Amino acid sequence: xTDLLDALTKLLLFPGFAFLFACxxxxxxxxxxxxxxxxxxxxxxxxxxxxxxxxxMAKEDIxxxxxxxxxxxxxxxxxxxxxxxxxxxxxxxxxxxQAFEGDLIxxxxxxxxxxxxxxxxxxxxxxxxxxxxxxxxxxxxxSYEVPFLMALCSPxxxxxxxxxxxxxARQSETxxxxxxxxxxxxLALVGLIGKLKRVPFDxxxxxxxxxxxxxxxxxxxxxxxxxxxxxxxxxVGIFLLVNAFLGGSGVSGLLxxxxxxxxxxxxxxxxxxxxxxxxxxxxxxxxxxLGWRVLAPLALLQITVTVWIGVA
Amino acid sequence: MxxxxxxxxxxxxxxxxxxxxxxxxxxxxxxxxxxxxxxxxHRGIExxxxxxxxxxxxxxxxxxxxxxxxxxxxxxxxxxxALLGLEVPPRGLHLRTLLCELERxxxxxxxxxxxxxxxxxxxxxxxxxxxxxxxxxxxxxLSGGRVTHSCNVIGGVRIDVGDAQFSSIVSQxxxxxxxxxxxxxxxxxxxxxxxxxxxxxxxSPEKIRNYCVVGPVARASGVDVDLRRDCKxxxxxxxxxxxxxxxxxxVWARTMVRAREAIESLRLCRQLLVGLPEGPTxxxxxxxxxxxxxxxxxxAPRGELLYYIRSDGSDKPARVKIRTPTLTSLITVHDxxxxxxxxxxxxxxxxxxxxxxxxxx
Numbered sequence: 001x002t003d004l005l006d007a008l009t010k011l012l013l014f015p016g017f018a019f020l021f022a023c024x025x026x027x028x029x030x031x032x033x034x035x036x037x038x039x040x041x042x043x044x045x046x047x048x049x050x051x052x053x054x055x056x057m058a059k060e061d062i063x064x065x066x067x068x069x070x071x072x073x074x075x076x077x078x079x080x081x082x083x084x085x086x087x088x089x090x091x092x093x094x095x096x097x098q099a100f101e102g103d104l105i106x107x108x109x110x111x112x113x114x115x116x117x118x119x120x121x122x123x124x125x126x127x128x129x130x131x132x133x134x135x136x137x138x139x140x141x142x143s144y145e146v147p148f149l150m151a152l153c154s155p156x157x158x159x160x161x162x163x164x165x166x167x168x169a170r171q172s173e174t175x176x177x178x179x180x181x182x183x184x185x186x187l188a189l190v191g192l193i194g195k196l197k198r199v200p201f202d203x204x205x206x207x208x209x210x211x212x213x214x215x216x217x218x219x220x221x222x223x224x225x226x227x228x229x230x231x232x233x234x235x236v237g238i239f240l241l242v243n244a245f246l247g248g249s250g251v252s253g254l255l256x257x258x259x260x261x262x263x264x265x266x267x268x269x270x271x272x273x274x275x276x277x278x279x280x281x282x283x284x285x286x287x288x289x290l291g292w293r294v295l296a297p298l299a300l301l302q303i304t305v306t307v308w309i310g311v312a
Numbered sequence: 313m314x315x316x317x318x319x320x321x322x323x324x325x326x327x328x329x330x331x332x333x334x335x336x337x338x339x340x341x342x343x344x345x346x347x348x349x350x351x352x353x354h355r356g357i358e359x360x361x362x363x364x365x366x367x368x369x370x371x372x373x374x375x376x377x378x379x380x381x382x383x384x385x386x387x388x389x390x391x392x393x394a395l396l397g398l399e400v401p402p403r404g405l406h407l408r409t410l411l412c413e414l415e416r417x418x419x420x421x422x423x424x425x426x427x428x429x430x431x432x433x434x435x436x437x438x439x440x441x442x443x444x445x446x447x448x449x450x451x452x453x454l455s456g457g458r459v460t461h462s463c464n465v466i467g468g469v470r471i472d473v474g475d476a477q478f479s480s481i482v483s484q485x486x487x488x489x490x491x492x493x494x495x496x497x498x499x500x501x502x503x504x505x506x507x508x509x510x511x512x513x514x515x516s517p518e519k520i521r522n523y524c525v526v527g528p529v530a531r532a533s534g535v536d537v538d539l540r541r542d543c544k545x546x547x548x549x550x551x552x553x554x555x556x557x558x559x560x561x562x563v564w565a566r567t568m569v570r571a572r573e574a575i576e577s578l579r580l581c582r583q584l585l586v587g588l589p590e591g592p593t594x595x596x597x598x599x600x601x602x603x604x605x606x607x608x609x610x611x612a613p614r615g616e617l618l619y620y621i622r623s624d625g626s627d628k629p630a631r632v633k634i635r636t637p638t639l640t641s642l643i644t645v646h647d648x649x650x651x652x653x654x655x656x657x658x659x660x661x662x663x664x665x666x667x668x669x670x671x672x673x
Contacts, residue, residue: 039438128319132338132654199432200504208327208430208658210319280504281432283655284341 010097011088020087024231025049027238027269034273049231053224061220064125071124072218075117076225082113083233090239091165094249094257099165104156107164107240108149111195114233115141118204121226122214133213136284137204140194143291144201148191150299151184154306155244164240168248177245184302185245187295189268192237193275194287196230200279201287238268315339319654323352327430327658330668334645334661338654346649348642354672358632365627366392366466366601374460376634377670379419382411383612385464388632390545391608391621392466395601402547404468404593409547410584411451411463412610413577417488418447419613420528420574423665424495427567430658431508436499443491450484453477468594473585482585489578496571509564513648513660516561523644527615527637529664532569533561539611546610550587551580563663570665599627612637614665636670 010016028049036043063072089103115137122134155177156162159170171177178185194201205213215226242248242264249257282290322333331352337345357376361369373384386408393400400408421444428436448458455461455471463471473481499505515525520535530537538555540548556572558565605622615637624630641664648660 035434039435040442041438128317132317132319199434202432203655206432206655206658208432209655211326277435279433280428280436280502280508282504283508283653285653286507 014095016088016097017084019092020084020232020235021228023235024228025053027235028231030266030269031234031273034270035277038274038277053228056224056227057221059220061222063219063222064127064217067125067217072121073222075121075124076218076222076229079114079117080225080229080232082110082117083229083236086110087232087236087239089164090236091168091243091248092239093259093261096165099163101166102162104152104162104164104167104244108152111233111236111240112141112145114229115145115195118214118226121218125214125217127217129210129212129216130214133204133210133216136210137197137214139284140197140201140203140287143288144191144194144295147187147291147295147299148195150296150303151187151191152240152244154181154184154302157303157306158309164243165248168243171245172247172249176247181245181302181306183298184306185241187299187302188241188245189271190295192241193272194291195237196234196272198272199276200282202281203284203287206281234269234272238265238272241268316344321657321661322349327661328666328668329426330666332666332668334657336649336654336657341654343649343652343654343657346646348645350642350668351672353669357673358634361629361632363628365599366629367599369629369632370464370466371462373634374462376673377636377667378459379422379667380415380612380614380617380670381460382415382463383610383617384634386412386546387608387610387612387617387619388621389464389466390610391606391619392601393597394606394608395604395621395623396466396597398467398595398597400468401592401595402550402589403472403591405547406550406584406588407454407469407471407473407593408464409551410581411454411461411469412546413581413584414447414451414454416577416613417492417574417581418444418451419665420570420577421447421492421495423570423662424499424567427509427563427659427662428505430662431505433502433505436495436502436505439495439498443488443495446484446488446491450481450488453481465594465597467597468592470594472593473588478585478588482582485578485582485585489575492571492574492578496575499567499571505567506564508656509567509659509663510560510562512563512652512656513663514561515644515648519644519647520561523640525615525640525644527612527641528556528566528569528573529641529644530615531556532558532565534559537616539609539616543609547584551583553580563659566663566665600625601627601629614638614667614670615640634673636667636673638665638667638671642666642671 029046033043063069086107088098089107119134119138122130155167159167161167197204218226246264249261317338319336319338321336322328323331333349335347336343357372361372370385373388374381376384421440425437425440451461452458455463463469515533517533517535520530520533536557540553541555554576556569558569601623603623603625608619610617618635620633621629622631652660
């Protein structure tokens with residue numbers, strides 16, 4: 001009975017759903033605020049992301065005629081479920097809900113589900129903008145996913161373990177991954193930006209070209225769930241990077257583990273926010289070029305060097 | 313072909329700030345055909361003005377366009393003044409020109425912001441529109457209005473600049489010039505912006521001449537036309553205008569031309585203020601206009617603006633025909649869109665700086 005209670009607490013409260021929801025809202029707010037300040041604006045108050053979300057939840061839910069309501073309802077739920085499940089295996093501030101040898105692979109797999117759901121969402125609703133957005137999101141997926149996966153393999157190879165908690169612990173004992181593999185960290189960051197469809201890789205939802213991409217026809221609760229799944233994915237992605245490259249929550253440093261972890265996460269978020277202020281949106285062919293001509297070879301180089309060091 | 317798709321852009325679309333409808337046929341990501349529909353904001357202004365007196369029409373023509381409102385009344389007043397044989401005092405001409413140039417600055421900055429937004433560069437949008445506020449502030453200080461200034465009257469202008477205003481405006485102009493130069497520096501060196509705009513929407517000088525394209529779009533293709541220099545109206549006879557030119561003929565060149573023009577306009581503004589002659593700002597105009605017809609032209613922010621006015625001797629015009637620069641640019645859209653990527657449609661459309669309210673009237 002206590003086991004069940006414990007599991008439920010971990011799943012629903014901390015570091016499960018409630019915690020991630022709060023983090024998602026907080027990160028969304030910090031992100032919007034930082035971008036606003038950098039662009040010479042004031043930015044929203046702290047409760048704005050929450051208010052937006054509640055408003056969307058309360059709005060009327062409309063779908064175009066001829067679409068399958070069940071599929072359209074299932075896709076955002078699937079997307080959200082995948083990222084929430086992924087979060088279970090990611091240690092947060094010293095707490096580990098679940099861990100086993102090989103959970104990095106599981107997390108990477110789960111994190112690659114939402115883009116597929118996103119693509120299907122475009123095709124399921126069937127509008128012109130949605131379909132083009134869906135196609136673009138799939139093309140984009142092929143461009144960033146390979147470098148992203150390869151970049152995240154190298155810390156695992158270096159640590160000699162496929163467990164995220166293990167990688168983080170090994171790094172905080174010895175040296176942070178970002179110092180040994182700065183290239184890998186940058187590649188993973190770029191991959192993450194692509195995954196989250198943030199500027200300059202917001203190609204599938206380019207407003208001035210295809211309105212809102214695959215999400216054009218969604219509204220109300222379904223749209224709210226899509227937004228939530230993207231926001232939670234931001235949090236999970238950042239946590240993953242902190243664990244894989246920045247030594248996780250550290251062992252016994254100057255600061256308590258949760259605070260160290262929070263600082264590192266906010267730092268990564270800051271990088272994402274600044275990047276989205278600095279660049280214009282790329283075109284899909286330019287992204288594919290970047291992905292396959294620059295990022296993928298660099299990621300290969302990174303892995304080769306890591307394996308070579310590991311063997312030597 | 314099965315993989316052909318028709319994408320509607322407009323009449324309501326995030327890309328467009330004014331209603332206009334494009335149907336774009338794409339094959340994969342490549343545009344193969346496009347059609348255009350105009351007329352969503354047709355307000356019948358040319359007909360309406362025949363029922364109003366010459367003075368009332370000032371207010372009407374001010375509202376043809378929300379961005380270049382002043383240059384419309386300037387062109388109209390010039391025409392009516394020519395019919396009346398009125399000589400506008402130099403001070404009036406200077407102030408009229410000052411607002412024209414400020415309007416150019418504000419229009420070009422607005423355009424730069426729209427371009428930024430359309431290629432997903434939010435920051436440029438925010439910065440350009442923030443800096444544009446200064447131009448609007450100066451115009452408000454001069455005329456009391458930020459967008460519609462009601463500054464022109466037949467026979468001159470109804471505003472004047474005092475000593476206190478003079479120094480405040482000059483200091484704001486200096487501030488604005490620094491900011492625009494910084495913006496120019498940013499857009500010149502930002503690689504993603506360059507990658508998105510270079511080689512897009514190319515128009516050759518021959519095409520420009522064939523389609524009679526005017527303004528910054530023509531100048532970006534190396535066609536050296538600028539009425540401020542070629543047909544010195546208003547106070548441009550006293551000024552030396554350096555016409556910004558580029559030869560690449562793509563959206564990037566148009567960006568550069570407009571940014572450099574904005575800086576040149578600020579220089580002209582300062583020159584106009586410093587060389588402001590003494591004297592009255594307007595002369596009285598009679599109510600009735602003698603019969604005759606006239607063509608009046610001026611360089612609007614988007615290029616040559618043309619008014620044809622015919623008078624039958626009454627206090628109302630018999631016919632007014634307006635030809636706006638946007639119309640000529642719109643004709644080229646089909647050529648520019650052919651073969652570009654879907655993603656570049658927004659770049660092409662923002663590159664020509666559409667003003668649909670002007671084109672539809």
